[in-house]
Amino acid sequence: MSEIKTYVIRAIVTFNASHYPMKQKVVKYVRALNEKQALEYLYSYLGSKNKVKRYNIKIEEIKEIPVEEAKxxxxxxxxxxxxxIM
Known part of the structure; x- marks a missing residue:
């Protein structure tokens, strides 16, 4: 069984791309099995909370970190x- 790792994802997100574009830096700490799943979580999280399209999210860095470093x-x-238990 795979071990769950902690990742930090740094990205630049363009909000309101159609009217008044505004770029903002985003840092998100994610627990996932691999980088691909962590990235998918970030896309779905920003898409559902802020209605941001995937092409408006530019990933700067995905890095695995120790759990103690997560803010x-x-x-x-x-x-x-x-x-x-659910």
């Missing part, structure tokens, strides 16, 4: 769990 408390707390 997002939710990501750190999820890493501590052994089992999730």
């Amino acid at each position: 997002d408390k939710t990501v750190r707390d999820l890493a501590k769990l052994n089992k999730i």
Whole structure:
């Protein structure tokens, strides 16, 4: 079974591309099995929360980091769990 890793994704996102384009830097901490899944999560997250199209997201960096370096408390707390019961 694969181990879940923690990734930091840095990107530049263009909001309101049709009317008044505004670029903004985004840093997102993600737990995923590999870089491809982490990137897919970022696309779906920004698309659902901010209605940003994939072609308006320019990825600068995807880097695997230790869990202790994650600044997002939710990501750190999820890493501590052994089992999730729904």
